[in-house]
Amino acid sequence: MKIDDVKQIGVLGGGLMGSGIVQNIILSGYKTVCRDLTDEILENTRGIIISSRFGMLSGIKGGKFTKEQMDEALGRLTLTTQVEDLENCDIIIESVGGGSETQLEDKELKKRVFAEIDDTVNKDAIFATNTSFFTIADLAEAVKRKDRFIGMHWFRPPNILKAIELVYTQYNLEEVIQVMEEFCQRLGKTSARVKDVPGDTGFIGNRIWMQVTREARRIVEEGVATPKDVDAVMKLGYGFTLGPFEMGAETRDPRQRSGQSS
Ligand SMILES: NC(=O)c1ccc[n+]([C@@H]2O[C@H](COP(=O)([O-])OP(=O)(O)OC[C@H]3O[C@@H](n4cnc5c(N)ncnc54)[C@H](O)[C@@H]3O)[C@@H](O)[C@H]2O)c1
Numbered sequence: 342m343k344i345d346d347v348k349q350i351g352v353l354g355g356g357l358m359g360s361g362i363v364q365n366i367i368l369s370g371y372k373t374v375c376r377d378l379t380d381e382i383l384e385n386t387r388g389i390i391i392s393s394r395f396g397m398l399s400g401i402k403g404g405k406f407t408k409e410q411m412d413e414a415l416g417r418l419t420l421t422t423q424v425e426d427l428e429n430c431d432i433i434i435e436s437v438g439g440g441s442e443t444q445l446e447d448k449e450l451k452k453r454v455f456a457e458i459d460d461t462v463n464k465d466a467i468f469a470t471n472t473s474f475f476t477i478a479d480l481a482e483a484v485k486r487k488d489r490f491i492g493m494h495w496f497r498p499p500n501i502l503k504a505i506e507l508v509y510t511q512y513n514l515e516e517v518i519q520v521m522e523e524f525c526q527r528l529g530k531t532s533a534r535v536k537d538v539p540g541d542t543g544f545i546g547n548r549i550w551m552q553v554t555r556e557a558r559r560i561v562e563e564g565v566a567t568p569k570d571v572d573a574v575m576k577l578g579y580g581f582t583l584g585p586f587e588m589g590a591e592t593r594d595p596r597q598r599s600g601q602s603s
Pocket of ligand 1: 353359495
């Protein structure tokens with residue numbers, strides 16, 4: 342597959358991340374099918390895409406694009422509860438969550454949604470998971486197309502932040518990694534190649550972020566400094582846009598929903 346063969350994208354999960362991902366992709370000119378479980382959830386997806394804090398209306402206000410471009414982009418979007426509507430997609434991006442109050446990542450759910458679509462979706466299509474932590478090779482076990490299964494980790498809010506971690510496994514074809522790199526460029530992103538390793542480590546961003554938050558919390562627990570002063574030093578001394586505590590460092594585990602890790 343070449344990048345110009347990529348015509349239609351599928352997104353599994355129209356929650357906070359999925360809707361931002363969809364917004365980015367339809368504004369980049371791709372037809373997109375977003376699948377979630379109910380029409381009610383999908384109505385909410387449309388609402389997030391259009392009217393949320395980082396939604397399209399705020400993009401228009403900020404002069405990033407016009408109302409006409411927004412309408413054209415929305416015209417490229419299909420919201421569906423039917424797995425069969427994903428059949429002709431060239432890249433599928435999974436961004437599903439279990440909906441639990443605290444746990445953001447659910448390995449079994451992710452494996453189940455990929456297994457569910459493996460026989461339906463075009464066999465050349467690339468499957469990409471937006472997991473922030475899980476070892477990609479473990480998730481790839483759910484499908485027959487292990488060579489076309491890759492990590493594509495977006496950061497929140499996904500239509501605003503420019504980084505994407507492309508996490509490749511020992512099974513991946515070089516062609517698949519390259520198509521995904523070019524796809525990221527077409528979405529206006531900068532991708533980093535990350536080698537998949539066992540142990541659900543959190544790739545580059547979350548792995549480093551966990552060390553930063555651990556030390557920030559220790560500094561406060563030891564009475565060395567206040568959260569406000571930790572944040573001030575990291576912002577003014579190291580150029581952080583937000584300090585660790587402003588980013589939610591008090592949360593113990595960034596895999597939990599209340600974390601702000603990604
Ligand atoms: N929230 C973050 O900061 C963040 C950052 C990077 C990556 N991620 C990844 O994105 C995923 C989603 O995060 P979120 O914040 O959007 O969660 P969310 O709860 O807002 O959205 C998850 C969506 O998945 C849907 N879903 C559940 N089962 C499904 C199925 N079988 N088919 C289709 N859709 C299904 C839910 O109905 C829900 O709308 C996480 O599990 C994580 O892997 C999250």
